[in-house]
Amino acid sequence: MSRSKRVTIADIARQAGVSPGAVSFALNGRPGVSEETRQRILAIADQHDWRPSSTARALVGARAGVVGFAVNRPARTLGTEAFFTDLIAGAQSALAQHRIGLQLVVVPSIDEEMDTYRRWRRANQVDGVFVLDPRDGDPRPALLRSLGLPSVTIGGQPSREDAPATIWIDxxxxxxxxxxxxxxxxxxxxxxxxxxxxxxxxxxxxxxxxxxxxxxxxxxxxxxxxxxxxxxxxxxxxxxxxxxxxxxxxxxxxxxxxxxxxxxxxxxxxxxxxxxxxxxxxxxxxxxxxxxxxxxRDTFTLGERAAEFLLEQLDAPETLLDRTGPVPVLTVRESTGRPAVA
Missing domain, CATH: 3.40.50.2300 (Response regulator)
Incomplete structure (x- = not known):
């Protein structure tokens, strides 16, 4: 197979001895092929450094193979917070097992975060998103519903009845x-x-x-x-x-x-x-x-579970039921003690 020619799904299907539909299922992590066939297809795709065409993907409505995470935090302080590095590492670990990428952007405001969701949806750039830091009167759930963009919220209490699914720690x-x-x-x-x-x-x-x-x-x-x-x-x-x-x-x-x-x-x-x-x-x-x-908190595991939850939500016809994350425990160290007697 000439390396000067872009490898297509049809090329991979011929080499694997399967249908183009089976290749599509395997490359998008969807059911419909055996695990042995999936691994054979993935190995051939790796051999030829196959990547999906963003133009074709947008035209046919196929999956992007990427989920998005727009983080509304000051960029200068984000890298210093262990919570975010552990959460992102856990999510990436789970997504990588399904050959799904993570697109991370840091935004300065909730308005910019919502604009990011609109851009991602218009370009079919992500299949779903993680949502962090729920708030009172949060405008994001309604926007995500209107865009038809699947999401999983990482929060501190169960979601409202009309809101996207939440993985929460009490x-x-x-x-x-x-x-x-x-x-x-x-x-x-x-x-x-x-x-x-x-x-x-x-x-x-x-x-x-x-x-x-x-x-x-x-x-x-x-x-x-x-x-x-x-x-x-x-x-x-x-x-x-x-x-x-x-x-x-x-x-x-x-x-x-x-x-x-x-x-x-x-x-x-x-x-x-x-x-x-x-x-x-x-x-x-x-x-x-x-x-x-x-x-x-076991934030790495929280990220893993959130990613698995989002991937399940992508295949579900309806909003999934909320789930709970790993339970935190108090670690008592030297900085606390009984108050001084006045």
């Missing part, structure tokens, strides 16, 4: 394990440094903290943009008060490390004068001194 229960532990140690003034308040997980966590007022806990929620610079400024303000909180909980590990640095800058002993905890864990939180108490 953020309310997770928040209770963190805030409840601190309350059990005797802390009565706890500050939660959250990300943007419109995010579902921030709202759920804040609600759990405020609910501890029944146990005599004063819960204070301070919103940030996740950046170490803003977290540092807020921590300096907190530690300059006449009456400081006895515990601070951060939305992620990078925020927690930034907060720990400010306690060291201002000579505040952790945990002797202030306990610190984080809703995300990473290797670094266990290496700093003192090591930080964290909610440990």
């Amino acid at each position: 953020d309310a229960a997770a928040a209770d394990s963190v805030f409840g532990y601190l309350a059990g140690l005797g802390h009565r003034h706890i500050v939660y440094l959250s990300g943007p308040a419109e995010y579902e997980h921030a709202r759920l966590r804040a609600g759990v903290l405020r609910g501890l007022s029944e146990r005599g806990v004063v819960g204070e929620v301070l919103e940030t943009d996740y950046s170490p610079a803003q977290v540092s400024a807020v921590m300096r303000m907190l530690l300059s008060r006449r009456e400081r909180p006895s515990a601070v909980v951060f939305d992620n590990d990078v925020m927690a490390i930034a907060g720990l640095r400010i306690t060291q800058e201002m000579g505040v002993a952790v945990p002797g004068e202030l306990s610190l905890a984080s809703f995300d864990d990473s290797v670094v939180t266990g290496l700093v001194h003192p090591a930080i108490t964290c909610l440990t």
Whole structure:
């Protein structure tokens, strides 16, 4: 077979001794061929470095063999958050087993995220998408329905009846394990440094903290943009008060490390004068001194399950039922202890 000529599905079918339809099923990861035949077809495609024609794919409505992930986060901070690197690695690991690619873009706003979905759909560039950070009044589910673009949301509670399928980790229960532990140690003034308040997980966590007022806990929620610079400024303000909180909980590990640095800058002993905890864990939180108490999540597995879920959704005629992700556990380290006696 001449290497100067573009290899087609028909060429692969002749060499494999099967129909072009069988080749299409195999290359798109669809049922209809045996696993032995699928592997033979894939090996021939690899041998000839076969890639689908984007023009032909758009004309016939065939699958792109790619799923999309538009992440609305500051590009400068994205690479420092272990949650995203682990989530993307897990998703990519599962997708690679099905020969499906992942197209990742970082967008500055939800409007740009929605424009990305429109562009992807017009060009038949992706078969489905992951959606992150559900929020109150979220406009994305309605848009995805109107576009006919399959999706799976990664969230902190079950989806509404008319919304796309969600793989979720109970953020309310997770928040209770963190805030409840601190309350059990005797802390009565706890500050939660959250990300943007419109995010579902921030709202759920804040609600759990405020609910501890029944146990005599004063819960204070301070919103940030996740950046170490803003977290540092807020921590300096907190530690300059006449009456400081006895515990601070951060939305992620990078925020927690930034907060720990400010306690060291201002000579505040952790945990002797202030306990610190984080809703995300990473290797670094266990290496700093003192090591930080964290909610440990198997985010790699969450990414794997989300990818498998999305691939199933692509073949399903209706919206699938929600699923739960791996349950997080509280990892207690040196940064938390009983509050100092006044």
